[in-house]
Amino acid sequence: MYKVTVIGSGNWGSVAAKLIASNTLKLHSFHDEVRMWVFEEKLPSGEKLTDVINKTNENVKYLPGIKLGKNVVADPDLENAVKDANMLVFVTPHQFVEGICKRLAGKIRADAEGISLIKGMEVKKEGPSMISNLITKQLGINCSVLMGANIANEIAMEKFSEATVGYNQNKSAADRWVQLFCTPYFNVTAVQDVEGVELCGTLKNAVAIAAGFVDGLEMGNNTKVSLKDLMAQKISSPFPQLLDAAIMRIGLKEMMTFSKMCFPSVKDSTFFESCGVADLITTCMGGRNRKVADAYARNGGKRSFDELEAEMLQGQKLQGVLTAKEVHEVLSNRGWLHIFPLFSAVHAISTGRLPPSAIVKINEEQLSKLALDAFLL
Ligand SMILES: NC(=O)c1ccc[n+]([C@@H]2O[C@H](COP(=O)([O-])OP(=O)(O)OC[C@H]3O[C@@H](n4cnc5c(N)ncnc54)[C@H](O)[C@@H]3O)[C@@H](O)[C@H]2O)c1
Numbered sequence: 001m002y003k004v005t006v007i008g009s010g011n012w013g014s015v016a017a018k019l020i021a022s023n024t025l026k027l028h029s030f031h032d033e034v035r036m037w038v039f040e041e042k043l044p045s046g047e048k049l050t051d052v053i054n055k056t057n058e059n060v061k062y063l064p065g066i067k068l069g070k071n072v073v074a075d076p077d078l079e080n081a082v083k084d085a086n087m088l089v090f091v092t093p094h095q096f097v098e099g100i101c102k103r104l105a106g107k108i109r110a111d112a113e114g115i116s117l118i119k120g121m122e123v124k125k126e127g128p129s130m131i132s133n134l135i136t137k138q139l140g141i142n143c144s145v146l147m148g149a150n151i152a153n154e155i156a157m158e159k160f161s162e163a164t165v166g167y168n169q170n171k172s173a174a175d176r177w178v179q180l181f182c183t184p185y186f187n188v189t190a191v192q193d194v195e196g197v198e199l200c201g202t203l204k205n206a207v208a209i210a211a212g213f214v215d216g217l218e219m220g221n222n223t224k225v226s227l228k229d230l231m232a233q234k235i236s237s238p239f240p241q242l243l244d245a246a247i248m249r250i251g252l253k254e255m256m257t258f259s260k261m262c263f264p265s266v267k268d269s270t271f272f273e274s275c276g277v278a279d280l281i282t283t284c285m286g287g288r289n290r291k292v293a294d295a296y297a298r299n300g301g302k303r304s305f306d307e308l309e310a311e312m313l314q315g316q317k318l319q320g321v322l323t324a325k326e327v328h329e330v331l332s333n334r335g336w337l338h339i340f341p342l343f344s345a346v347h348a349i350s351t352g353r354l355p356p357s358a359i360v361k362i363n364e365e366q367l368s369k370l371a372l373d374a375f376l377l
């Protein structure tokens, strides 16, 4: 019998628990109960979030108004939450995974399998290391990934969407994950390209920040903003939707180039799965990264991302700004900044080194300066 624990209980973590819990009740090879580890916090009422979830069957802070399923049990004790599980679903903001894995080392079942729903990466001296790899290395378990065009609040309302499971060797584990997540409104397919799937989910968050800048500047209506560099790339539209499309096109190209330069085994076909172009479009149009970057540009870069994130997302976390920093580290370490103008601009703008309008003005001269700054820092 398979026993599932979800490690994380934010917006997507709660929806993942709901999807899984609806299936474990139906599938005989799985225990009904789904444990969900909660990073404990006190609510304004003074109650603990875990107690409220278990009392109301609702994550009132990160997914209000949605019942998770009576077989979801919130647990604030990480070790206790995982001790009986042999299917571990990792779904926290990526900056917390390393600490969580350190706490879990030696505490999980020997036959455990993992899947990461986390969009992000770590940068080591040797280069980028994906979160699934970090989980495998620290816990010694096989780890697949699940990424896709998935806005948690919409899937919580059972609106149709698709997702992609990425796996390396273990096809039977991938099939089990597909079985565990699939519902009539959540269609999951598996591809043998764990890094490709994970890089798609990770890198599109940096592109979504660029899309937010464009929207926040209302570029289509602002004749003061020069389009010459976009025109140099044969794009010259006065309409914001078309600028968004330009950002997505250039972003997709940089995502593919970066992925293949860092991980030559990544397959082109992966970018045409839900985790690729579909997630890119979804996040650039409707995600949290886009929304907060839009506010950043509207404020002329005068209010920091941290401040805007806290005010606009009430505890939910952005991944795009941190991802742009991680990508920038790889690019500057390897002397690749000039190949990735969009990623470079997103990092320079989000750290206040260039104004938001630079998203369509980034040029060779600025890139050389950024490269020099990176070298001097
Ligand atoms: N929300 C979505 O629509 C969505 C969709 C697909 C993928 N994702 C990805 O899923 C991952 C998790 O995102 P989410 O939306 O579930 O989370 P979230 O941004 O909604 O919530 C933040 C979570 O982090 C927890 N947290 C805060 N401090 C912590 C700490 N020190 N240690 C551990 N946990 C801490 C909070 O308790 C909360 O559960 C991210 O990588 C995200 O990109 C999100």
Ligand SMILES: O=P(O)(O)OC[C@H](O)CO
Pocket (backbone or CB within 6 Å): 119, 148, 149, 150, 151, 152, 205, 208, 279, 282, 283, 286, 287, 288, 289, 290, 318, 319
């Ligand atoms: O809301 P975002 O920007 O974190 O994006 C959410 C998901 O990753 C979209 O698939």
